[in-house]
Amino acid sequence: MKKDYTIEITAENNFSILNRIINVLNRRRVRIKKLIAHEDEHDFRKGGATLLLYTTPEMIEKVKHQLEKLIEVEKAIYTAGSGHYTELSNRTIEVIQ
Amino acid sequence: MDALLTKTKGPSQLSSEPKKKISGSEGLLRCLIAEGIDTLFGYPGGAIMPVYDALYHFSDQLNHILVRHEQGAIHAAQGYARVSGRTGVAMATSGPGASNLITGLSDALIDSTPVVCITGQVAEHLLGTDAFQEMDVINTTLPVTKWSVQITEASSIPSQIAKAFYIARSGRPGPVLIDITKNAQFEMMDEIDYAPCEYIRTYSPKPELDKTKIKQAADLINKAKRPYLLCGQGVLLSNATEELISLAEKGNIPVASTLLGLSGVPTDHPLYVGFLGMHGNYGPNILTNECDVLIAVGMRFDDRVTGNVSKYAKQAKVIHIEIDKAEINKIIKADVDVHADAKEALTELLPLINSGNHTEWLEAFKNAFTKENDTVIQHDYYPVTKELKMGEVIRELSEQTKGDAIVVTDVGQHQMVTSRYFPFKNPKTNVTSGGAGTMGFALPAAIGSKVSQPHQQVVAVIGDGGFQMTIQELGTLMQYKIPVKILLLNNNFLGMVRQWQQLFFESRYSFTEMNNPDFVALAGAYGISAEKVSERENLQDAIKKMLKHEGPYLLEVVVAKEENVFPMVPSGAGVGDVLLEIGSE
Numbered sequence: 001m002k003k004d005y006t007i008e009i010t011a012e013n014n015f016s017i018l019n020r021i022i023n024v025l026n027r028r029r030v031r032i033k034k035l036i037a038h039e040d041e042h043d044f045r046k047g048g049a050t051l052l053l054y055t056t057p058e059m060i061e062k063v064k065h066q067l068e069k070l071i072e073v074e075k076a077i078y079t080a081g082s083g084h085y086t087e088l089s090n091r092t093i094e095v096i097q
Numbered sequence: 098m099d100a101l102l103t104k105t106k107g108p109s110q111l112s113s114e115p116k117k118k119i120s121g122s123e124g125l126l127r128c129l130i131a132e133g134i135d136t137l138f139g140y141p142g143g144a145i146m147p148v149y150d151a152l153y154h155f156s157d158q159l160n161h162i163l164v165r166h167e168q169g170a171i172h173a174a175q176g177y178a179r180v181s182g183r184t185g186v187a188m189a190t191s192g193p194g195a196s197n198l199i200t201g202l203s204d205a206l207i208d209s210t211p212v213v214c215i216t217g218q219v220a221e222h223l224l225g226t227d228a229f230q231e232m233d234v235i236n237t238t239l240p241v242t243k244w245s246v247q248i249t250e251a252s253s254i255p256s257q258i259a260k261a262f263y264i265a266r267s268g269r270p271g272p273v274l275i276d277i278t279k280n281a282q283f284e285m286m287d288e289i290d291y292a293p294c295e296y297i298r299t300y301s302p303k304p305e306l307d308k309t310k311i312k313q314a315a316d317l318i319n320k321a322k323r324p325y326l327l328c329g330q331g332v333l334l335s336n337a338t339e340e341l342i343s344l345a346e347k348g349n350i351p352v353a354s355t356l357l358g359l360s361g362v363p364t365d366h367p368l369y370v371g372f373l374g375m376h377g378n379y380g381p382n383i384l385t386n387e388c389d390v391l392i393a394v395g396m397r398f399d400d401r402v403t404g405n406v407s408k409y410a411k412q413a414k415v416i417h418i419e420i421d422k423a424e425i426n427k428i429i430k431a432d433v434d435v436h437a438d439a440k441e442a443l444t445e446l447l448p449l450i451n452s453g454n455h456t457e458w459l460e461a462f463k464n465a466f467t468k469e470n471d472t473v474i475q476h477d478y479y480p481v482t483k484e485l486k487m488g489e490v491i492r493e494l495s496e497q498t499k500g501d502a503i504v505v506t507d508v509g510q511h512q513m514v515t516s517r518y519f520p521f522k523n524p525k526t527n528v529t530s531g532g533a534g535t536m537g538f539a540l541p542a543a544i545g546s547k548v549s550q551p552h553q554q555v556v557a558v559i560g561d562g563g564f565q566m567t568i569q570e571l572g573t574l575m576q577y578k579i580p581v582k583i584l585l586l587n588n589n590f591l592g593m594v595r596q597w598q599q600l601f602f603e604s605r606y607s608f609t610e611m612n613n614p615d616f617v618a619l620a621g622a623y624g625i626s627a628e629k630v631s632e633r634e635n636l637q638d639a640i641k642k643m644l645k646h647e648g649p650y651l652l653e654v655v656v657a658k659e660e661n662v663f664p665m666v667p668s669g670a671g672v673g674d675v676l677l678e679i680g681s682e
Contacts, residue, residue, distance in 0.1 A: 011299065012298075012299055014246075015235070015247070016235055016236065016239065016245075019236055019239055020239055023239055023240050027240065061426075062423070062426075062427060065422055065423035065425075065427075066423050068422070068423075069421070069422070069423045071243070071244040071264055071297065071299065071300050072299055073299060074298070074299040
């Protein structure tokens, strides 16, 4: 049964990291509903992305491990629902502004 | 920047003496030498020319093998890595040079092979301008590399090379690609004090062993009535063959092998029961669905092993020992998941295992083997047909080598027949393309294997289809006189596809029959000795002659056009539905 998941990824801010993350999702045909990506406000060498995904409980668990397998990804943490995404994206937008 | 995120060991960086300046290209080669690399497989071109120019002065320290196509370079590097456990290195230019590596990258990724590829790139100011032979190699290769990076300044070369080798060989090994812009190759940099990388903040290649999981695994094994051990390539990669065999012996547990796990257990070991998968042995497949505890070590439950997963080992408790966390619970749910290096986990597990006595269970494997032997194997070994069969050719090769050879196979029927019948004796003597199923793999991989292990006999068993996909590497054999023995099993068909067409597409042989060239004459054009055999009475002497020949050699054996490989788990069927012959149940 598919539903919304918010996944928060922290990573090195290297060229191509966003592509690597998206590749993991695209290859498994995981639908991306929303996405926000950013540099760390204190250290430009680090960054992160928060995504709102629509998928199954089995797939989100597999995707988490595939993302954490990427060399530059530090961790990928997910929660069910979109509430956490809204909260995180609002906070990120505030920081950027 | 990178030094803050990775830890290196080595000489102090604080010397007050001014350092000699060298080019980025020379710096790269010095890094490779410092990493212990002595062999490169490559092909030059415009964007990698500064590196090749520097290489001119390093020929006493770096043995460069000029292949005939970049795909040949990476497969050779894979062969080199697979038989030695060292990291293979391939080099290519930008654009098509780099894109020709992609098949090999994909192959090395799925088959966990440590390879570092170095590609030249147009100068930084030309990136994104559609310059001549410019291609976005980083984004093109993202899905088929363990890691990749583009270097645009010479000073980054040492730290990125160090990272590349660390990532390629550690954890679950895999391919890494380094793309170096031409300006960085020309640019001058300080002479380096190379420091190998040993830490990356976001990368944990060595999982911490959870001893409670080991205890749980031991409890399951000790209580099992019908335990069954599966040996994957992870056993070979972590040099854990002795530990695996000790576990089997202590618990009296039958052990089967995946395609890439072959050579992990000597095939004449009394507890070795055979080869798993679509064309594996009968017992190892069918009894998967009768075991009560399945112990999978260093494997990823590929669909060619499991068949239909909804019919795979449903009755069994599964212990999965695996270094790649993403592989655990990916296909088969583990009752005990041991996220660990195979050697470390098996070493910890061994003292907890009680002596087992599974006589009846082992007898079931013997009975299954007898059935397979009577129905399939003896007919393959000693056919009554006029035409030669692949099985008898591999039997003859096996008898003459006594399993004491590195065997490199391509992809298709010959690969399955060789995997079923060759008596692997020593670890890391089976080189084949497993997950990717790359036709054309064997000839260049055999070149890399032989360059790596010059004192071992290397036999490349290849079909006529795959041979013609990288046949240009005969030129590499010729130039360097690399004494690879090519055993070409020629049925003038794409045999495995034809078999599927016969079984599942009502014998509509759609574009699988091949009109082949005169392979002996072709080898002759490359100065390679060759012979063609189509009569049974000449086979033994022909193989003897091939094995004794001092240089490279091609033996073409003409085999039956329409031979099928059995047993077979049909696509979509479960391992319990394995067929011994057409129409069997």
